[in-house]
Amino acid sequence: MPDDLTLPEPVGSFPAAGQPVPQHWSRCFGCGDQSPAGMSMSFTAGEGLDVWGRLEVAPRYQGGPGVIHGGILSTAFDEALGMVCRSIVDGPVVTGHLEIDFARPIPLGSVLEFHARIDGSIRRKVYASAEARIVEGPTADPDVVVATSRGLFLTVTAEHFEKTKDFVDGVPERPFGTSSI
Numbered sequence: 001m002p003d004d005l006t007l008p009e010p011v012g013s014f015p016a017a018g019q020p021v022p023q024h025w026s027r028c029f030g031c032g033d034q035s036p037a038g039m040s041m042s043f044t045a046g047e048g049l050d051v052w053g054r055l056e057v058a059p060r061y062q063g064g065p066g067v068i069h070g071g072i073l074s075t076a077f078d079e080a081l082g083m084v085c086r087s088i089v090d091g092p093v094v095t096g097h098l099e100i101d102f103a104r105p106i107p108l109g110s111v112l113e114f115h116a117r118i119d120g121s122i123r124r125k126v127y128a129s130a131e132a133r134i135v136e137g138p139t140a141d142p143d144v145v146v147a148t149s150r151g152l153f154l155t156v157t158a159e160h161f162e163k164t165k166d167f168v169d170g171v172p173e174r175p176f177g178t179s180s181i
């Protein structure tokens with residue numbers, strides 16, 4: 001992480017603490033309510049430049065026997081880190097770099113809570129980090145961090161999605177948020 005990062009003020013469009021952070025795109029696999037095969041993650045604004053996220057670990061997310069697939073967990077972190085970028089960016093962002101540390105097995109049937117925060121930004125780059133805890137399920141322990149993540153997100157303009165908008169899956173009824181097409 002660069003050592004000349006700054007911590008901007010929150011943007012006016014970001015919800016107040018404790019309020020839901022809306023999906024950024026209804027067809028998003030991570031958070032969209034028009035993505036039937038998706039993960040339906042939900043998010044709440046934190047007290048500062050942070051968000052809380054929730055994922056129910058469905059049986060279809062299985063990787064090894066009885067545990068979440070690492071790619072699913074990575075997707076959840078991608079979503080959580082992208083969501084927290086909305087606290088300081090009033091426009092689309094995309095993932096440039098994503099790191100995950102898998103600390104503990106996560107059984108199917110768990111409910112994961114994610115806490116993501118802004119570490120700083122410079123130019124178009126936003127650095128964010130997050131951790132996950134199991135808050136419901138067979139091995140729930142809110143004091144144990146089961147995985148952590150760091151990511152770099154780049155602000156982009158609407159033109160970023162221009163080349164792919166013809167490939168949108170379905171007709172979105174509710175296009176809104178930072179990466180609406």
Ligand SMILES: CCCCCCCC(=O)SCCNC(=O)CCNC(=O)[C@H](O)C(C)(C)COP(=O)(O)OP(=O)(O)OC[C@H]1O[C@@H](n2cnc3c(N)ncnc32)[C@H](O)[C@@H]1OP(=O)(O)O
Binds near residue numbers: 024082093094179
């Ligand atoms: C609310 C939103 C929630 C979203 C959740 C889900 C998010 C996603 O999954 S998005 C999908 C996955 N990501 C993508 O498809 C992005 C694909 N990649 C790209 O389009 C491009 O590489 C992109 C936009 C990231 C960067 O390209 P470009 O805009 O040309 O940036 P570029 O000018 O090269 O670099 C800008 C800066 O970022 C840095 N940078 C770019 N990529 C990286 C990288 N991978 N690692 C480190 N630094 C990088 C550059 O070094 C440069 O830094 P500096 O300002 O210090 O010179």
